[in-house]
Amino acid sequence: MLADDRGAVIESIVARQHRYVETSQKNIRIVGLSATLPNYKDVAKFLHVNEDNGLFFFGPEHRPVPLQQTFIGVTDGGQSRYQIINKMNNICYDEVLDSLRRGYQVMVFVHSRKDTGGTARALAEIAGRAGTLETHFLPSNNCEENSAYSKYNPLVNKSRNRELQQHFVNGMGIHHAGMLRPDRKLSENMFAAGAIKVLCCTATLAWGVNLPAHTVIIKGTEVYNPEKGGIVDLSILDVMQIFGK
Secondary structure (H helix, E strand, O other): OOOOOOHHHHHHHHHHHHHHHHHHOOOOOOOOOOOOOOOHHHHHHHOOOOOOOOOOOOOHHHOOOOOOOOOOOOOOOOOOHHHHHHHHHHHHHHHHHHHHHOOOOEEEEOOOHHHHHHHHHHHHHHHHHHOOHHHHHOOOOOHHHHHHHHHHHHHHHHOOOHHHHHHHHOOEEEEOOOOOHHHHHHHHHHHHHOOOOEEEEOHHHOOOOOOOOOEEEEOOOEEEEOOOOEEEEOOHHHHHHHHOO
8 A cells, every 4th residue: 555645655654663663672574465566575674674585475376266357348439337337237147147157256357346246236136137147146046155154044034135135046245334334244155154145345345354265356547545535446446456356
C-alpha cells in the first residue's frame, strides 16, 4: 500500500519507529508483508532490514497453482449499458462453466455490494436456461460435496439474510462488507468446505482473508470512488491482489 493514498502514513510511522529506536536504544521489530511487490529489496532497505537474515522472498514457483492471466475486452460498440452488462454476464458464465466442468471452484469479483447478488442471479438464470444449473452448479453425486451441502443447509436456513438463502439453493454464495459478520463467515466456510462452487464477492475478500480458489474472475475494471465522486479504473495493485487468490 506504499503507492496508495495511505503510503505517506506508513512512511511516517516507519520513520518515527526508527527515530524512537535511535533515541531510546530499544529495539522494535517491524514485520512487512506483501503479495505483490517487485522491488522488495528497496522496501527492505527502507525498513532497515538486514538482507542476509531478515529478508525472505517467495516467487511464483512456490504457488500450488501456476498463475495465468487472461484479459477479455468488452467494448460497447454503440450498445446500451444494459446490453454491455448482459454481454459481461454471458462471458462470465462461459468462464465459470468452463472451470466447473474441470472440477474447480470459482470466485467472481465485482465492484459493488449490490452486484454480488445481481451477478449470482444472472449466472443462475443463464445456467437455468442452458440446463447446467443442476449438472454443474449444484453438488454432484460426490459424497463429500453432498455431505458438505447437507451440513450447511440448516445453518443457511437459520440466517436472516434472504439473499444468502436464495443463492445457496443454486450452489452459489455472496460475500461483501455490508453483510453481517456471521453471514460472511458462513459464506467463507461454505466455500472452503466445497458446499458451494461459485462465490460472488467484492474486493473485501481479496485483502486479509485466506480463502484461495483455482479460478478467479474480475468482472469489470471500473469501480466507484466516493472521494473522487465518480468511476475510476481498478488499480493494478488490486487486480494483482485479487488474481493472487
